[in-house]
Every structure is written in C-alpha cells, then in structure tokens.
Amino acid sequence: MTGILVTGASGRLGRAVIRSLSVLAPRTRVHALVRRADAAADLRRQGVHARLADYGDPAALAEAFAGIDRLLFISSPELRPAVRWDHHRAVLDAAEGVGHIVYTSVHGADHDPAHAATEAALRERGGATILRNGFYTEPFLVRALDDAQGGTVVSATSGQPLATASVDDLAEAAARALLAVPTPVVRELRGPAWTYDELAELLGVRLGRPVRHRDVPVGEAGPSGPLHAAAASGALAAETPDLGRLLGRPPRGIAEVLGQLPLR
Incomplete structure (x- = not known):
C-alpha cells in the first residue's frame, strides 16, 4: 500500500x-x-x-x-x-x-x-x-460580511462577475485528483461566478436588513483592490467545468458558502 x-x-x-x-x-x-x-x-x-x-x-x-x-x-x-x-x-x-x-x-x-x-x-x-x-471565495465574503454590518459593501469590480471557488471544494477536488488514476492534465478549477450586487442581496437576507453595494475606485477597495481591478477587466469572469467534474457534483456557490460563515 x-x-x-x-x-x-x-x-x-x-x-x-x-x-x-x-x-x-x-x-x-x-x-x-x-x-x-x-x-x-x-x-x-x-x-x-x-x-x-x-x-x-x-x-x-x-x-x-x-x-x-x-x-x-x-x-x-x-x-x-x-x-x-x-x-x-x-x-x-x-x-x-x-x-x-x-x-x-x-x-x-x-x-x-x-x-x-x-x-x-x-x-x-x-x-x-x-x-x-481559482481565488478563494471565503476572503471576499468575510470582508463583505464585516462591511455589511454598516449597511454597505464596496468593491472596485465595476459590476463584473468573479468566478471563485470555496476552499473546501478545492481541497476535496485535490484529494480526489490525488487518489485518481494519474493523468497528465491541467485543470482550471473555478466555481459559479457571482457579482457584488448579488452578494449584497444575499447579505441583506442573512442579516435581516437592507445591504447595498457601492462601486468605488480601486484605491478605496482595500487589500483586495488588485483582484477587484482584475475582475473589473473581465479576467475573473469565466466559469470552468473542471471543478464540478472532479467533485462529481456542482461546486458551492456564494449562497452556500455565506451560509456557512459565522456572524460576527
């Protein structure tokens, strides 16, 4: 063995x-x-x-x-x-x-x-x-959940989508690839794409009060600014099927990942 x-x-x-x-x-x-x-x-x-x-x-x-x-x-x-x-x-x-x-x-x-x-x-x-x-979903959601306590989440994404992936999904996919028959291949692992407008709506439901999204210049987006700029250019928008194929199920979207995060 x-x-x-x-x-x-x-x-x-x-x-x-x-x-x-x-x-x-x-x-x-x-x-x-x-x-x-x-x-x-x-x-x-x-x-x-x-x-x-x-x-x-x-x-x-x-x-x-x-x-x-x-x-x-x-x-x-x-x-x-x-x-x-x-x-x-x-x-x-x-x-x-x-x-x-x-x-x-x-x-x-x-x-x-x-x-x-x-x-x-x-x-x-x-x-x-x-x-x-793909980039981890969780850090984006944790930051937005904190910001939403004040009623507003900000981004510099210009309304463009981000195809990210949850850490747990990427981990399970890696484990399954490790146990599978060795295959010389490059797999692009990204989950369902989402926008900050969609995230703000989900946060409002989670918190039980209105949450809005405000688009800001990159310099006001904090440490995530460079990734937001990449998203604004469309570079993070493309979904791929590889993650779901490795998992044998649909990858988690932001609603499911957000539901697993604790309220602070």
Missing part, C-alpha cells in the same frame, strides 16, 4: 485536504508535511501522521518523501518568485521517485514566473496533474 503525502498541511488548503482524505482514503496511508514542530504535534494529536521539513531544506525533504508514491504539492507561500521557484525546485528534486504528483497552481499561472516554471518542469517530468486553483 503506497503512502500519500500532503505538503503545506498546516495551511488553510492543506488542512482542508487532510480532512477530505480522512474520509476518502485509509488514514494509515495519509501523511502531512509541515515545517514547524508545533504544527506536527497538533496534527499527531488529531491522529494524522505528520512529517517535518521545510521547502528550503532539501535533505529534510528527501527524508520526508521516503515511502511516498502520491504527492499533493501545495505551492510555497513565498511571494518572491525567485525564492518560490527555489522552494519548488527543491520539492521536485526530492519527489524524483514519486509516481503521482498533483500540484496546486493558480488561475493565470502563465503570468506568474514561479508557477509557470514549476508547471513547465512538471510537464517535462511527465505524468503530473496540475490544478490551477
């Missing part, structure tokens, strides 16, 4: 993947890779086999990958492209003997140097499944 390893298992996506795998695969097969001892201890208390290694430590990675035949390679959180690529190259070197690699890339990976280089290396290696994850 082959071992399954999930890298970045202490992050939001990684934790959700471990939860999905605990339902879909025997727990004895599943291993979680983290870079901090406290995170490893926490996972072990939950009954998860944890291994310790940092993307910047090739020797530790090689040891952590021993006995692993299926790898979910969650991309490095490092924002500097050159450093991220160094991390990814170290993972790929350590994973030389792994039979099936699933890599979590991003929407628009062709325009990101580290993701583009990693995808190219995986294609050259052969046999990898590349998941280009």
Whole structure:
C-alpha cells in the first residue's frame, strides 16, 4: 500500500485536504508535511501522521518523501518568485521517485514566473496533474460580511462577475485528483461566478436588513483592490467545468458558502 503525502498541511488548503482524505482514503496511508514542530504535534494529536521539513531544506525533504508514491504539492507561500521557484525546485528534486504528483497552481499561472516554471518542469517530468486553483471565495465574503454590518459593501469590480471557488471544494477536488488514476492534465478549477450586487442581496437576507453595494475606485477597495481591478477587466469572469467534474457534483456557490460563515 503506497503512502500519500500532503505538503503545506498546516495551511488553510492543506488542512482542508487532510480532512477530505480522512474520509476518502485509509488514514494509515495519509501523511502531512509541515515545517514547524508545533504544527506536527497538533496534527499527531488529531491522529494524522505528520512529517517535518521545510521547502528550503532539501535533505529534510528527501527524508520526508521516503515511502511516498502520491504527492499533493501545495505551492510555497513565498511571494518572491525567485525564492518560490527555489522552494519548488527543491520539492521536485526530492519527489524524483514519486509516481503521482498533483500540484496546486493558480488561475493565470502563465503570468506568474514561479508557477509557470514549476508547471513547465512538471510537464517535462511527465505524468503530473496540475490544478490551477481559482481565488478563494471565503476572503471576499468575510470582508463583505464585516462591511455589511454598516449597511454597505464596496468593491472596485465595476459590476463584473468573479468566478471563485470555496476552499473546501478545492481541497476535496485535490484529494480526489490525488487518489485518481494519474493523468497528465491541467485543470482550471473555478466555481459559479457571482457579482457584488448579488452578494449584497444575499447579505441583506442573512442579516435581516437592507445591504447595498457601492462601486468605488480601486484605491478605496482595500487589500483586495488588485483582484477587484482584475475582475473589473473581465479576467475573473469565466466559469470552468473542471471543478464540478472532479467533485462529481456542482461546486458551492456564494449562497452556500455565506451560509456557512459565522456572524460576527
């Protein structure tokens, strides 16, 4: 029986993947890779086999990958492209003997140097499944839910739609891709598109009072401004069928995701 390893298992996506795998695969097969001892201890208390290694430590990675035949390679959180690529190259070197690699890339990976280089290396290696994850739905909704307490949500999207995806759906899709027959393919994972006008209406229902949407300049949209600008250009509008195909069901839309968020 082959071992399954999930890298970045202490992050939001990684934790959700471990939860999905605990339902879909025997727990004895599943291993979680983290870079901090406290995170490893926490996972072990939950009954998860944890291994310790940092993307910047090739020797530790090689040891952590021993006995692993299926790898979910969650991309490095490092924002500097050159450093991220160094991390990814170290993972790929350590994973030389792994039979099936699933890599979590991003929407628009062709325009990101580290993701583009990693995808190219995986294609050259052969046999990898590349998941280009859409932007997470939850951060948009959490911010809007907070803003809605004052009766107004703002965006700089010019009314254009955003095809995002819930973290839990992306995690389940990754788990299912990891357990499937290895397929060298690039999958674009995005859920149902939505607009801030639709979100404001749903927030009003959730809160039991009117909530309106106001479009603002990008500079007034806060940390999400660059993504809002991309949405305003239409770059985030396109839905794709790949996420639903992996899940075997329709992906969650904003109404369902919003219903799962706690009121503050």
